Amino acid sequence: MATYTYEHTPDHGAKAGVLAYLATSAAVLLLMMVFGLLMRLEQAQWISIGADRFYELMTLHGAGMVGIAAIAGASVMWHFLRQYVDLSSRIFIANLVLFLAGVVMILGSVLIGHFHGAWTFLFPLPGKSMGMWSPGAAALFMGGLLVIGVGFLLLHLDIARAIVARYGNFARALGWPQLFGHDDGKAPPPTVVASAMVTIVNVIGLVVGASILTMMLVNLYVPGFDIDPLLAKGMIYFFGHIFINATIYMAVIAVYEILPRYTQRPWKSNKVFLASWTASTLMVMFIFPHHLLMDFAFPKWMLVMGHVIGYLNTVPILVVTGYGALMIVYRSGIRWDMASKLLFLSLFGWAAGAMPAFIDGTITVNYVMHNTLWVPGHFHTYLLLGMVTMVFGFMYYLGKPDHEADDRLLDRIAFWLFTSSVLGFTLSFLYSGKESVARRYAAHLPEWVPYDRIGAVFAMLVIASSLLFIVRFFSRIGLARHDYQRAPVARAATA
């Protein structure tokens, strides 16, 4: 059996590009959180913005959150991956520039063109607005998504180039020689395995996404070129589901890289770890039909596949990562600080957030739950308490003044405020779902309003605590560029 020992790796500061990614993510995240709060306040009947504005905000909130999740995840992946492979800074920046150009196009389409067909832009809605928005606004929105997709395609091609240059091919980068042969303990580190997986699935997803976006743009101006709506929906969900799933697979690299520095224990790329990432590489591409279980017109085999793989894919990486984190922390004498606490919390958020999807992925449950607020409850837990929390942990880590520095009282309060308010916020969604509150806005019954009010209050607290995290990051951004030891030495290591 292979043996793994912890090898201290230099703790590099972040490149300017990584900080630009994080700064963009933080700014957009706050803005999108405010948009989300406005939606909750509208449903709570504390403000009145009207249905059109509600859907505009929902479109921006969805597209914006998916976009910054990808940008923030990419920054984590790029920061750590460049320890092992030669990445191009120019391509990394080009992606951010294209992302910002795409964001401007999307903002223009929604705020000026009043496009509000949701970030899922399901066919034929963008082209059939009944006068609510012009074809130009829809084209601008879809064009913006295409531009963002081109940027990410370039980034992943660069990562593919760098991985192939260092490891020879993707099979080695995924650790297949060790997985299917003798484990000599020389499998690539978790960061490389995760980055290889994300690159494979995202390149496939982006090509499919670009194809359907181009077809919809053609259809927008020449409706005679008809598209099968079911095929379009399948392709959109294939692309969208892979893209949003990949964000957490990128962000979890922060856990793989940072927690070992706190515990002085290695994160092992053993057979179980490698098998879980290889299994998820395949399954993440076939899981999307679990969102389509109510579409009776879809081929039955696809729905069965979505159901089965929905169950299976919940397990490998999540369980292996969660178990790995528990093992690495257990009796390690870890000295908890904001970064390590947030990273540890994020694994709970990921696990807890996956469970509602696991339940909703059961066809009989799906029939009654899928169009309720249960589903927003799932992805808000998964993304906010999982993915975003990983990014906050990464931000705190980069900005930690020195390895002995203690957290300020305000930060510690903000940590517990964030944890409790995100739980309150997401549970208000989940409980609303349990009470059959529809997630479609048009019919919002008075009986549902109390849940919205509770959710809105918690949303305000989430924003307040997130604001403190972000202010702290910006106030320490100068430190983030420097190379020095950030993680405190665990008590077990010093004993």
Next chain:
Amino acid sequence: MTAIAPDRARIRFCALGALYLLLAAPPVRSWLEATMSGHMLVQIPLLAAIGFAACRLLVAHHQERLLAIAGGPIPLVVVALFASSWWMLPRALDDALAHPLVEVAKFVSLPALVGVPLALAWRRLGIIGRGFVWTNFISMLAVLGWLYLAAPQRLCNSYLVDQQESAGWLMVKLALLLFAAWLGHLFVGGPPVGNPRAVHGP
């Protein structure tokens, strides 16, 4: 850039010339152009491939010189993109069948404006540029095939709807195969590595 022995290069050049003349010969030309699939997916790619292969037979410093004259790989890729896009248009296919001059233009432009520029630019593009060209080409092929399938009417006067559908399906299938092959090649080969866990440095 590995040099090819002059004798061998001459033989290969002759073989390419023979293939070109074979494609231009009336019976083969008529046979390939009788179907939309033969026209679009066999004759046109082969003409571009002949230009690509012929250019690779040139002596390395001639290739470098041509690349420098053209201003680097990007303008060459743009030329190849526009020239190949033109010959994807149904109207261009009709014109080539109806007007001998356009047919001649097709036989000249595909090797000279698609194959040669791509061959000159290819090595300089690096894996990112090549990956971008491949993924762009594959998406374009898939989307074009889909457009041919979804078109509400005949797009070419010279070909019937069933020809159009057949060509569309073939394009979609070819795109899927090419993508799988491109992705698959990332999983094989490559030099063995030293210590895969070693830290690379800043």
